[in-house]
Amino acid sequence: MKTRNDKIAEAKRLSGADGCVECGRCVAACPMAEMYANFSIEMSPRGIIKKTLIGDPVVEDQNIWYCTECNAGTDTCPQGVSCRDLIRKLREAAVSENLLENAKTCKCCGRMFVAIPVENFVYGRLKDEPPNVFGMLDICPPCRREMYLQRNA
Amino acid sequence: MQEPVNEQDFSLKLDDLRPRAPEKKTLSGYFMPPRHSFILFDPEKCTGCGACEMICSTRNTEKVAPASASVKVVTDETQGKTFAILCQHCRKPLCLEACPTRAIEKGKDGIVRIDRLFCTDCGLCTMACPAAAPLKDPKTQAIHKCDLCEGDPLCVKHCPENALTFTRGKAFRWIKGLRWSVQLISFLLLVMVFVGTFCYFKAGEVTLACPTGTLQNIASSGAILLIGGITSALALLILTILAGRLFCGWVCPFGFVLDLVDKITPKKLGWPAFLKSRMTKYGVLAGAVGGSYALGFQAFCTICPIGTLCRSYGVQSFFKSAELAIVPALASLEIAQRRSWCRYFCPVGALLGLTATLRLIKIVIGAKKCKKFSCIQCAEVCPVGIIEADQLREGISPKIPMTECIMCMRCIDRCPYDAAKIRFRWQQAAPGEEKT
Numbered sequence: 001m002k003t004r005n006d007k008i009a010e011a012k013r014l015s016g017a018d019g020c021v022e023c024g025r026c027v028a029a030c031p032m033a034e035m036y037a038n039f040s041i042e043m044s045p046r047g048i049i050k051k052t053l054i055g056d057p058v059v060e061d062q063n064i065w066y067c068t069e070c071n072a073g074t075d076t077c078p079q080g081v082s083c084r085d086l087i088r089k090l091r092e093a094a095v096s097e098n099l100l101e102n103a104k105t106c107k108c109c110g111r112m113f114v115a116i117p118v119e120n121f122v123y124g125r126l127k128d129e130p131p132n133v134f135g136m137l138d139i140c141p142p143c144r145r146e147m148y149l150q151r152n153a
Numbered sequence: 154m155q156e157p158v159n160e161q162d163f164s165l166k167l168d169d170l171r172p173r174a175p176e177k178k179t180l181s182g183y184f185m186p187p188r189h190s191f192i193l194f195d196p197e198k199c200t201g202c203g204a205c206e207m208i209c210s211t212r213n214t215e216k217v218a219p220a221s222a223s224v225k226v227v228t229d230e231t232q233g234k235t236f237a238i239l240c241q242h243c244r245k246p247l248c249l250e251a252c253p254t255r256a257i258e259k260g261k262d263g264i265v266r267i268d269r270l271f272c273t274d275c276g277l278c279t280m281a282c283p284a285a286a287p288l289k290d291p292k293t294q295a296i297h298k299c300d301l302c303e304g305d306p307l308c309v310k311h312c313p314e315n316a317l318t319f320t321r322g323k324a325f326r327w328i329k330g331l332r333w334s335v336q337l338i339s340f341l342l343l344v345m346v347f348v349g350t351f352c353y354f355k356a357g358e359v360t361l362a363c364p365t366g367t368l369q370n371i372a373s374s375g376a377i378l379l380i381g382g383i384t385s386a387l388a389l390l391i392l393t394i395l396a397g398r399l400f401c402g403w404v405c406p407f408g409f410v411l412d413l414v415d416k417i418t419p420k421k422l423g424w425p426a427f428l429k430s431r432m433t434k435y436g437v438l439a440g441a442v443g444g445s446y447a448l449g450f451q452a453f454c455t456i457c458p459i460g461t462l463c464r465s466y467g468v469q470s471f472f473k474s475a476e477l478a479i480v481p482a483l484a485s486l487e488i489a490q491r492r493s494w495c496r497y498f499c500p501v502g503a504l505l506g507l508t509a510t511l512r513l514i515k516i517v518i519g520a521k522k523c524k525k526f527s528c529i530q531c532a533e534v535c536p537v538g539i540i541e542a543d544q545l546r547e548g549i550s551p552k553i554p555m556t557e558c559i560m561c562m563r564c565i566d567r568c569p570y571d572a573a574k575i576r577f578r579w580q581q582a583a584p585g586e587e588k589t
Contacts, residue, residue, distance in 0.1 A: 031253045031273050068253070070275030071294050084294070114280060122280050125251045130543060141285035145238050148284045149227045151548035152521055153196035153234035 004059060004093060011089030012052060019079040020049045026073030026083050032066055035121050045073045045083035052086065059094045065102035065115040091115075106140035108147075113140035171255045171271075188321040189263025192299075192306060193570065194237050198316035201228045201235035205308035205317065212307060213290075213297050221290040223297040224308055237317070240265060240286040240299035241527035248298075251281035266300050283526040283546075322569035328562045332402070336409040343406045343463055352460050362386045364508075365438065365501045366454050369445035373452075393508040397515075401495060401502050402536075402561035407459045408495060410480065414487040415536070424490040424497075431496060431557060435507075438500035453500060458483045492536045495559060506556040513578050516558060516565070520550040522572035531564035531573055540564060 002010075012018055026045040033039045041047045043063040051058045058064065064087055073083040095103060095112060103112040104119050122137065136144065209222035225238040242265045249257045249265065256271035257278060267278075267287075274296045278287040287298040299306075301319075309319045352363050367386035389400060401408055441453030454460050461479050486493040495502050518531060518540065525546050532542035537559055541551040564573040 029273070031275060035253045068273075068275035068277060069294075070273035072273035072275075118277070119280070121253070122251050122277055126247060126281060129247065129250075130546065136283050137280065141279045141282075144283070144285040145225065145227045146229075148238060149229055149234055149236040153229070153236040 004097070007089065007093040007096070008052060008058070011086050011093070014089060015082045015084075015086035016080055017049050017052055017083075017086050020046070020053065020081050021079055022046060022050070023078060025076045025078065026081075029072040029076045031068065031070060031072060035068075036066060036117070045087070048087060048090070049081065049083060052090070059090060059097065060099060062102065064090050064094065066117045067115070068118050104138075106143055107138045108143035109140060111140055168255075173255075186326075187261075187263065188324070189242065190301060190304065190319065190321045191242050191263075191569070192239055192301065192309060193318045193320055194239060195316045195318070196234065196236055198314045199226075199235045199237060200314055200316075201226055202313065204311050204313055205237060208307045208311040209299075212302065218292075221292065221295075221297060223288060223299040225288055238284055238286055238288075240282075241284070241524050242299075242301070243527035244530070247281040247283065247526070248278035248287060251277045253277060262304075264301050264303075265298070267296065267298050272296060320569075323566075326566045328566040332561060335403050336412065339404045340406045340409045343404075352454065352463060361388050363454075363460070363501065364389055365441065365504050366451060366457075366460070368442050368504065369451040369454060372442045373445040373449050389505070390508045393505045394511050395513055397509055397512050397555050397558055397560040398502065398505045399560045400505060401499075401559035405459060405501075406462050407480070407483075408492070408559070410462065410484055411487055411492055411494065412536070414484045415491050418488050421491065422489050424493055428497065433497045434499055434503040437498050438503040441500045457501070458494065459501060491538070492559070496537050496557075502559075509556045509558075512555050514575055515555050515578055516553050516560075516562075516573065517576050518545065518551055518553070518564065518568075518573045520545055520548050520572075522570050523568075524570055528569070530567045530569075534563040534567050536561060536563065 024046055027033070027041075030045055032043060036043070042051075042061075043066050045067070048058065048061075048064060051061065067084075067087045069084050069088060071084065074081075074085070077083070091103070100112075102116045104114045104116055105112050119137065126137075139147065203219055203226050205224050206219035206222040206226055207217050209224050210216070210218045210220075213223060214221045223240070226235060227238055228235045242259075242263055246257065246259055246265050249259060253275065254271045254273055256268045256273075257265060258268060259265045274289070274294055276287075276289055276296060278296065278298070279285050279289060287296050289296055306317075306319050309317045352366050362385045364386040392399060437453075444452035456479050458480050483494050490496065523545055525548065529542045529545060532538075532540040532545065537557055539554055539557045544551040562575075565575065567573075
């Protein structure tokens, strides 16, 4: 049984977070700044990397659930740190400790497929669309493809 | 006096950097609507071989790796079903709305593209897409979405079973041209050439009469006096039994006026909900017949917009009749909703609707051929609003009430996927559902 510290250590190793030089390029490239009005240094990839490195409690932190797991920060990092992989591993650690309030699970298969704040952003963008769009948002993309097959073929 | 504090937010947003131009409807675009290309998939022919995935991945990664393709073949082993998940290049793409960096744009040629410069591969487009068509490459985590190979799709060329076809929809919307010319000719004939024709027309042995007018005539005179009058009224009813309310959509001169008014009032204000009952027109019909019986003359005919329009032409009657004011008054209802008079009030349409319960044909829209979220043009162009867009989106073939349908055939004309068709009443199958 892995402890939480083991998991964080593994996340650091896999994402190369130790190499972070705090240049802030990932923050500049991060689409979260555009998505959320309350974007802050704690929410930004640099803030989460820093928190992980100095050993603050990061797994319980709500801020790890705002990330869309995009490639922007990973692509732009001069040190090859993958903030995407780090946040993914931190979320995995949080889910294994039953910190599930921000994880959205698929209605069909039960897989966790998106974080609630990210989903709320999509809801906000699609608020003018017909309401049955939102029933569709409860289903994860692979299940949605399966549903599309059943309806059309 | 203190200066008011300006609390305006001066920070730049992506909307300022990448503004989205509003859609402009030009005159040439109206007569020659742009025909956007798309790939049609036929599940009957597909064997699930995956050739499309392989050839598509060579375009994305320069090697054959089906996982990094922009098309995904989903198979159901238990039922033997296969389906290729492809970007449908929606008319109103949801991915475009959801993209946080505005990387997705719909070009003038109708192709929905991802701008690689702005894309961060976050996958929110996959979240927003009803078919989850933008695919995430499991290795590089990049998003791949079909861009139709800029008009020459490889998958279509390499499909061994020809299950994929690249089309641009119908070349020529002939029903539209035919309907407008028939409407114009019948307007000219009914209103200008044979004045008052619609209400009562006699040429030698042939007599034609408005069925609602005949009903009122019978009610007001209190006896079935004119066997000839009833048979002449039957002509329109027989047409309705054969072809639905074809009169309303193609012949009615007031309907033509309403369609013209609709052209100049594209923005609709909406109709108050408490008046939204299609049963009202049957009430108006009953009221017209009952009123004629009580008053002793054809009560509704004096204010009937079709009748006033038909009787209006000519210098004499044009100045004489104040009743002509009824036409612009009722035509102005068009501001609220398309064909609102026909939907809710017209007693002539009500009688034809009652007759249409005996109709021989129906309009069906097959949900399997329909591309659902990407299109829903039929519900938009339907002037009486009887096509349920929500049902189509959920994959159910909507039941079209033929008592309400005015047989304008706009849905058939518009559908690029041949999902809307005319069928005989006893034929159960909708397009795409013939083989079950």
